Structures are given as structure tokens and as C-alpha cells.
Amino acid sequence: MxxxxxxxxxxxxxxxxxxxxxxxxxxxxxxxxxxxxxxxxxxxxxxxxxxxxxxxxxxxxxxxxxxxxxxxxxxxxxxxxxxxxxxxxxxxxxxxxxxxxxxxxxxxxxxxxxxxxxxxxxxxxxxxxxxxxxxxxxxxxxxxxxxxxxxxxxxxxxxxxxxxxxCNEDGLAICPGFNTTHVIPFVAGEPVYKGCTRTNIGGYHVTDYLKQLLSLKYPHHMARFTWEKVEDLKMEHCYIAPTYASETRLFQKGTEEAEDKTRVWQLPWVPPPVEEAPSEEEIARKAALRERQGQRLRDMAEAKRSSRINELENELRGLEFLLLQLEQVQAHEIPNFLRETGYHSRQEIEASAHKVTLSLRKAKGEPKADQSEAEDKTDSSSEKYPLISIPDEMLTPEQIKEKRKQIFLKTTSDGRQRAKQKRLEEESERERRNQLDEERRLENPELYLEQTRARYKELSERVEQRKRLKTNGNQTNGNSGGVGRGERLSAAQRERMRLLTTAAFDRGKGEDTFGARDEDWQLYKLMSKDNDDDDDGPEPDEVELARISSRLQEIDRTFVPKSEAETSQPGSEVLKSRPLTQEDFKIVLGIERFRCPEVLFNPNLVGIGQAGVDEMAGVSIRRLPEKDEELEKRLTSSILMTGGSCLYPGMCERLEAGIRMIRPCGAPIKIVRALDPxxxxxxxxxxxxxxxxxxxxxxxxxxxxxxxxxxxxxxxxxxxx
Missing domain, CATH: 3.30.420.40 (ATPase, nucleotide binding domain)
Structure with missing residues (x-):
């Protein structure tokens, strides 16, 4: 094997x-x-x-x-x-x-x-x-x-x-081992097994408890806390406190004595390399390289634009030549001619030529003919929605229904156009403001950064206050909180609720027939006219806050938005805010030094409801088959500690104090450690x-x-x- x-x-x-x-x-x-x-x-x-x-x-x-x-x-x-x-x-x-x-x-x-x-x-x-x-x-x-x-x-x-x-022939052997702790009474040199006691606590539990505490205290160094290393730390630094409560208060107050008892384990740490500032030659070389790369991209874009213009010009010439040929064709041969070209009508060819013309203007960068385009849009809309301008008295019921459908489609199309135009205006306004901010930053970068941070703080506080008011309600008459839903609604929402309530009461008694007639749909027009004023969309302060936040992220590497700072974990916050230093690789052993071996005397610390080492000695003496005071005195006057877990400093003193509390006053107690436990x-x-x-x-x-x-x-x- x-x-x-x-x-x-x-x-x-x-x-x-x-x-x-x-x-x-x-x-x-x-x-x-x-x-x-x-x-x-x-x-x-x-x-x-x-x-x-x-x-x-x-x-x-x-x-x-x-x-x-x-x-x-x-x-x-x-x-x-x-x-x-x-x-x-x-x-x-x-x-x-x-x-x-x-x-x-x-x-x-x-x-x-x-x-x-x-x-x-x-x-x-x-x-x-x-x-x-x-x-x-x-x-x-x-x-x-x-x-x-x-x-x-x-x-x-x-x-x-x-x-x-x-030790003597009569005595106690206390053996805190790896998994268990035993107390064996010896009478005339032979163990009395009827008086033995055992607790399922030992050195394994001490090491495991120390490993858990260090892993919770330093989660980003968990891989360092191997079992062998924690075992070495336990045997090197842990000790038994004379009194656990007083020792804990000593570390809570942070006195000089507690600092003297604190040990530090320095993990391997290599300082990050210091980046030297680039020289003027290096800056010039990089600038020239960026300029060459930018010129190459511009040349590629210009070549692509020229190729696109040539393709559009050839396509436009082909459509114009097709229209000239169509004028020379006789009327009865027009369908066959169109079938060969792939078009269905002359209007389709003209529409394609107009579309290619617009694309060609856009590719060449020529200004748009706004008036002609507006006229074209008006003509096309009149052709697309012919029933809108005709009065209802001149239409049949079917045509009236079709007219309403055309009105709805036209309103929706116009709304989309207005929204698109609004987005373009907002984008241009944002670009203009960014350009002005960049000019201000170039004039005085430090002052600009300070003012931008102050503006970000002001806007964030304003937005948070508004969210709190929206959630909890406005404070009225000196009372805060506890308001109903109606007090948290905006003016547009309250108007909608009023209209719906009025319509429900006016419709009739006992039967809800709202929506059965076409006139009821006019109510929804009244409800939707204040859509732009509703507070469901982003507020100007929120938009400005987002813009300033993105701006700060571009110019300040140390800036962390509040949303990310609140959701980030404590362990990763150090990595985001600053680079790691030598202090981050120091493992401080303070209260853990005596808290971990305390489980030998208080197993409840690790969830084991059994007696400690000092209590086991008293239990073992009481279990002896013969009750003899002289024998009990001889047993307590020769107590031997053996096993690897009795090597902690202060073990003998703590064990003697614990046994003295459960024995009669004046009883002889002598505790010794084995030559080699x-x-x-x-x-x-x-x-x-x-x-x-x-x-x-x-x-x-x-x-x-x-x-x-x-x-x-x-x-x-x-x-x-």
C-alpha cells in the first residue's frame, strides 16, 4: 500500500x-x-x-x-x-x-x-x-x-x-484530552472506575472555537486559518483567565493591561509597487499614438461614409432612370413593366426615391428641409387618416367608428413624436451642461470638485427627504406619521379619485353601469391629461442627481455613490475606499486568548450542556462507593493534571480556585502538572x-x-x- x-x-x-x-x-x-x-x-x-x-x-x-x-x-x-x-x-x-x-x-x-x-x-x-x-x-x-x-x-x-x-497513591487524575475530559480517582494506586466522570469537551473544541472566532473577525483571511495554524496559535497564545468575567471587563475597558495581553500575528504582506509619474517624453509619445489611432479611425469612417454616399447616389440615379422609362411606356404596358422591375405602382417608386434622397442628405450632412418635411408629414397624415377632418354628420355609423380609431392612432403617433423630440432636447441640454461643467473644471479643478460634491450632497438629501415624505406623509399640525393614503397622493392622483367617485355615485343607485356608453370614455381623457404632472416619473432633482453622480465617477476615482456604499459589505468596503495596507494583514488576538480555553470550564459557550473541569472533580469524589472524609482529603491533596489541554498558563490556579469553592473550608487542595502531560x-x-x-x-x-x-x-x- x-x-x-x-x-x-x-x-x-x-x-x-x-x-x-x-x-x-x-x-x-x-x-x-x-x-x-x-x-x-x-x-x-x-x-x-x-x-x-x-x-x-x-x-x-x-x-x-x-x-x-x-x-x-x-x-x-x-x-x-x-x-x-x-x-x-x-x-x-x-x-x-x-x-x-x-x-x-x-x-x-x-x-x-x-x-x-x-x-x-x-x-x-x-x-x-x-x-x-x-x-x-x-x-x-x-x-x-x-x-x-x-x-x-x-x-x-x-x-x-x-x-x-x-503525586501520591491516593489522588485524582484530571485528563483534558482531545475530544473528552476525564477525572479518575485513585485509591491505593488503582483507579476506581465507579467514581470516574467524563465530559465531551476537549482540545478539539478549543481549536474549533478559536477558528470560528477568527473567521468571523477576519472573513477576508479565512483561507489563512487552517487547522494546523490555529492549533499553533492556540498553544502559543491562549491562557486561562483567573476570573472570566473580570478578564472580559478588562478588555472591554481597553486598559493598558489589556493592551499588554494583546498579541498580533502579522500575515505576509507585500507593499504595492509605487507608480512613477510618466515623463514628458512618455506623455508626448502616448499623445502621438492616440492621435495616430484617432486619425486612422477617422479615415476609416470617412471611407465608409464615401462608400455609402456612392451607393445611395447610384440607387437614386437608378430610380430616376426607372421613372423616366415609366413615362415613355404606354398605358397598357405599364403593369408588365412594373412586374419586371419588382414594383407595384409609380407611387411606390417615388416613395423609394424620396427615402433614398433623405438618406443621401443625412449621409452628406446637409440640413433637413423642415418645412417640406412638415408639409410631407401633413400630406401623409391627411392621406393616412382621411376621416379626421370630416364632420360626424356627414359620416355613417361605421365611418364614425373608423374615425374614432384613426383619432386614437393619430394621437398615439403624435405623442410618440413629442416624446422623441423631448428626449432629443433633454440629451442636447445634458450635453451642453456637461460641456459647461468641463470648461469650469479645466479653469479650477479643485474648486469644481468641491462644488460638485457639495451639490451632490444637497441633491441627495433633498431626494431622500422627498422619499420619506412620500412614504410617511407630510407633517401637518405638528404631528408626524400616521397619515392615510389620501394625504400621500399628489394633486393629479386626488383629481382622478374624485372623478371616479363622482362618476360612480352619479351613474345610478345599486347598479354600476359605468363604461357602458361612449361618453364615459371622455372621463379617461380628463384623467390622463395630467400625466406629465404626475410624480410617477423621475423628478428633476433625481435626474440632476444621476447626472452629477455619473460626472463625479468620471473625475473622482474615490467617489462611491450612496446606493453602492449602503449595499456594500463591510469586508469589501475597505477594498473600494482605499488600497490594502500592512495593518489590514494583522491578526489581533485579544479576548480570544482566554475566551476559547474557557470552554473547558464553561462548555455552555459552545452549546454543550455539561459540567466543567472543576465541577467534575467534585462529582467524581461524591461518586466514590465509600464515604470517608480522610479519603476525600487525601484525594484533593494530590490532584494530577495530564493531557495536552492542561498546558495553558493559569490552568492550575483556576482549577484550584474552582475546586476550593465546592469543597469544605480548610480542605487541603494541591494541584500539580505532570512532568510531560x-x-x-x-x-x-x-x-x-x-x-x-x-x-x-x-x-x-x-x-x-x-x-x-x-x-x-x-x-x-x-x-x-
Whole structure:
């Protein structure tokens, strides 16, 4: 099985005799394996497995524990994340556990899958029989181990420190681990499992909480907060506060003591390159280049215009020649002649010639003949709508209906023409004002920019005030808000409502026949005559505000309209307003330093409704089967802390203060930390496995096959030899 790892393989496996036990500290965070009697484990790696595929060959590889991040660019890790064999502190994924044991034995130097050495492996307190049975099955049937012994890691650490005089035979072992925290009472050197307590809180939750807080505080640097980096920050900077509430108030006030306790992590930052002002030669060169490009575009446009003029002149000459030929053709031959040319009548040819003439004038840039065009439009409109000028008395009912339809079509066409003319006038007015603004800007750019910003501010406040009044109503008689819809309507809208109400009341009693007669449609003409005065369209202030906003965006790169500034996110606002500086790449660790490890004493901070470490000690003492005050005093006078999560500064003082609050006044309390909270469990197991009495505490493969799982249920390991 291919492995990817930086851990070197041991080469002295064959020099150890077969009766030398292999010691394994199978922790939820790290896996440690070595030989009995040695003071240090041979191989240490993280207890996780990842199995990605190679991007080129598609081969699946196994990554166990630590690996080289540079190698991962060759593998697809999107579908295979790091996986652990543990659920809290109990092994339940034995397929992953097999990968870990394979890698551990391989790095220890074993050749093949057969292990002919006894194995001492650690487990959690009160490990379920099913988990122990599956582990025995894996060691016996897969690796052929001759004998196996199971022991609790915290108990081995306590016994190791007891031999060095750190703690007594009677005492408490508090082990805040990776996923869980245990408290084990020891009486006469043996653990009393009936008094054990466990909380599902540990170093994993501290790291995860710190990672969440930093990601929320610095969302634009989330990619920097990897699990390994946050773990390093936690072990380097976090501490236990003597009193959480007082420490929090200290940081809220922002005193000098809080500033001294604040740490800063500087992320890699490269200053942006300074752009030097272009020289006069460079400016002249760019100006000449732009002039050449502009001249080339003008030449292309002129060539295209000339070609268009030639095409239109040729088409016009052809239509004029066609009209001359049509005059020379006899009357009975005109239909055949028109059929050959593709036209249906002489009027169609003349209309095409007139259209081509107008296009030719436009292409040459000649002024339009407004009067002639107006006459043509009048003539065409009279031809298109012949019934408009005829009185109704001279028309039949069908012709009257047709006349009304022509009036409606003509009114609509004239309205579109007026709207188009109005748009053209507005555009020309806007261009004229922009030209005047540009002249003012060239005279004094700084004064122009200041005046433009002031004008923008004034117009925006006026528009916002008008919108508020439109939404909430005008303030009348000193009272604001709470007005009805009628008070928020404009004059044109109120007039429409009055007309509709009057028509509804005048029409009759009990029956609504409005709209049944043609005269009722005159009411809609009265309602629509004030369309231009309605406030549904944009106000002049809004139009002017939009123009000034676009103008500011052209001349001021730092200008951000209010609509964009209000909808922009806080994280991206810095990027829009100014370039990033070195201060933006500083990660400040203030209150997070003590807030994250506080979950060991207050699991409610991360949503776990269980007791803290100090309360667990009192619960463990009360669970002892024998109530003896002298025994309780001996237990509290020798409290050992072991495990990686007890390395925070201030842990002993905070734990002592918490236990003193739940114990009687004057009770002796002594809390000590293990010599090495991380490796003492493996060292204690190594010393135990090197003793001559160790084979008596193991059970062999023959016992497992003969007695089965029932014998494992009654298996009890003794730590005092």
C-alpha cells in the first residue's frame, strides 16, 4: 500500500527479540508507537487518514498523519478529506484504524503483516466491550499478535508520575484530552472506575472555537486559518483567565493591561509597487499614438461614409432612370413593366426615391428641409387618416367608428413624436451642461470638485427627504406619521379619485353601469391629461442627481455613490475606499486568548450542556462507593493534571480556585502538572510493559479464540505490580 509521509522508517526492528512488547498510545489526536523500556516513542503522527486520487494516473494513495502540503497539488482531495477512527474517544471506524496500524508498524520497521511481539495499547476509561473486542480481533487475526493488553492512558501517566514522586497513591487524575475530559480517582494506586466522570469537551473544541472566532473577525483571511495554524496559535497564545468575567471587563475597558495581553500575528504582506509619474517624453509619445489611432479611425469612417454616399447616389440615379422609362411606356404596358422591375405602382417608386434622397442628405450632412418635411408629414397624415377632418354628420355609423380609431392612432403617433423630440432636447441640454461643467473644471479643478460634491450632497438629501415624505406623509399640525393614503397622493392622483367617485355615485343607485356608453370614455381623457404632472416619473432633482453622480465617477476615482456604499459589505468596503495596507494583514488576538480555553470550564459557550473541569472533580469524589472524609482529603491533596489541554498558563490556579469553592473550608487542595502531560502516558506504559510481571496482565491469542468476547468483558488490568 503506497504511503505518503515525511516520517522515516526505523531500521532496527530485527534486533529486538520477540518477547519485547510494542507499546502503542492510541490517542484521538496523536498515535505514538515504540518499544517497551525506552523513554521516547519511535514514531509519532496525527491519528487521521486521507485517501486522495492522483490527478494524472488516478491511483489511490494513503496519507496517514502529517504529510508534505506541497505534494497535495498532485492529488484530488475534494472527495476525500481527513478522517478519524474515533467517535469522541472511542474507536469505532476499524477500517481507518487498520490503515493507521499498518502505517505505524511499517514505520516501526516491521516486514510484512505478521507482528510477533506482544502489544500494550491504550484505550479510554470504561471502553465499551464491543470496541475492545473489535480491536482484539484486528490485532489477533490481521497481524497475528501473540498477546495483547489494554490500559488507560491517564492511569499510566498517573503511575509514571507517582514513581517520580509527583503525586501520591491516593489522588485524582484530571485528563483534558482531545475530544473528552476525564477525572479518575485513585485509591491505593488503582483507579476506581465507579467514581470516574467524563465530559465531551476537549482540545478539539478549543481549536474549533478559536477558528470560528477568527473567521468571523477576519472573513477576508479565512483561507489563512487552517487547522494546523490555529492549533499553533492556540498553544502559543491562549491562557486561562483567573476570573472570566473580570478578564472580559478588562478588555472591554481597553486598559493598558489589556493592551499588554494583546498579541498580533502579522500575515505576509507585500507593499504595492509605487507608480512613477510618466515623463514628458512618455506623455508626448502616448499623445502621438492616440492621435495616430484617432486619425486612422477617422479615415476609416470617412471611407465608409464615401462608400455609402456612392451607393445611395447610384440607387437614386437608378430610380430616376426607372421613372423616366415609366413615362415613355404606354398605358397598357405599364403593369408588365412594373412586374419586371419588382414594383407595384409609380407611387411606390417615388416613395423609394424620396427615402433614398433623405438618406443621401443625412449621409452628406446637409440640413433637413423642415418645412417640406412638415408639409410631407401633413400630406401623409391627411392621406393616412382621411376621416379626421370630416364632420360626424356627414359620416355613417361605421365611418364614425373608423374615425374614432384613426383619432386614437393619430394621437398615439403624435405623442410618440413629442416624446422623441423631448428626449432629443433633454440629451442636447445634458450635453451642453456637461460641456459647461468641463470648461469650469479645466479653469479650477479643485474648486469644481468641491462644488460638485457639495451639490451632490444637497441633491441627495433633498431626494431622500422627498422619499420619506412620500412614504410617511407630510407633517401637518405638528404631528408626524400616521397619515392615510389620501394625504400621500399628489394633486393629479386626488383629481382622478374624485372623478371616479363622482362618476360612480352619479351613474345610478345599486347598479354600476359605468363604461357602458361612449361618453364615459371622455372621463379617461380628463384623467390622463395630467400625466406629465404626475410624480410617477423621475423628478428633476433625481435626474440632476444621476447626472452629477455619473460626472463625479468620471473625475473622482474615490467617489462611491450612496446606493453602492449602503449595499456594500463591510469586508469589501475597505477594498473600494482605499488600497490594502500592512495593518489590514494583522491578526489581533485579544479576548480570544482566554475566551476559547474557557470552554473547558464553561462548555455552555459552545452549546454543550455539561459540567466543567472543576465541577467534575467534585462529582467524581461524591461518586466514590465509600464515604470517608480522610479519603476525600487525601484525594484533593494530590490532584494530577495530564493531557495536552492542561498546558495553558493559569490552568492550575483556576482549577484550584474552582475546586476550593465546592469543597469544605480548610480542605487541603494541591494541584500539580505532570512532568510531560503529552508523553507521560506512553512512558508509563513503556515502563509497565518492561517489567517482569507484564506477561501476567496480557491475554493470548489462544485465550481469545477459546473464551471469546465474554472473557474480554471480565478482563481487568492491574496497574500496581
Amino acid at each position: 503506497p504511503f505518503i509521509s515525511q516520517i522515516q522508517r526505523q531500521s532496527d526492528y530485527a534486533y529486538f527479540p520477540s518477547d519485547t512488547p510494542i507499546v502503542i498510545d492510541n490517542g484521538a489526536s496523536y498515535f505514538r508507537i515504540g518499544w517497551a523500556g525506552e523513554n521516547e516513542p519511535r514514531v509519532i503522527f496525527r491519528n487521521i487518514v486521507q485517501r486522495p486520487r492522483h490527478k494524472g494516473t488516478g491511483e489511490t494513495v494513503t496519507i496517514v498523519g502529517d504529510h508534505d502540503p506541497a505534494l497535495l497539488r498532485y492529488f484530488d482531495c475534494t472527495r476525500s478529506g481527513p478522517r478519524s477512527a474515533f467517535d469522541n474517544n472511542v474507536v469505532y471506524q476499524f477500517e481507518i484504524m487498520e490503515y493507521i496500524l499498518d502505517f505505524g508498524f511499517d514505520r516501526l520497521g516491521a516486514n510484512g503483516s505478521q507482528i510477533d511481539h506482544p502489544v500494550l495499547i491504550t484505550e479510554c476509561v470504561c471502553n465499551p466491550v464491543h470496541s475492545r473486542s473489535k480491536m482484539s480481533e484486528l490485532l489477533f487475526e490481521t497481524y497475528g499478535v501473540p498477546s495483547v493488553a489494554f490500559g488507560v492512558d491517564a492511569a499510566f501517566s498517573y503511575k509514571y508520575n507517582q514513581r517520580h514522586g509527583i 503529552i508523553l507521560d502516558a506512553w512512558r508509563g506504559a513503556s515502563a509497565y510493559a518492561a517489567s517482569a510481571q507484564f506477561p501476567q496482565q496480557t491475554f493470548t491469542r489462544m485465550d481469545y479464540f477459546e473464551k471469546g468476547e465474554d472473557w474480554i468483558r471480565g478482563y481487568k488490568f492491574r496497574y500496581t505490580l
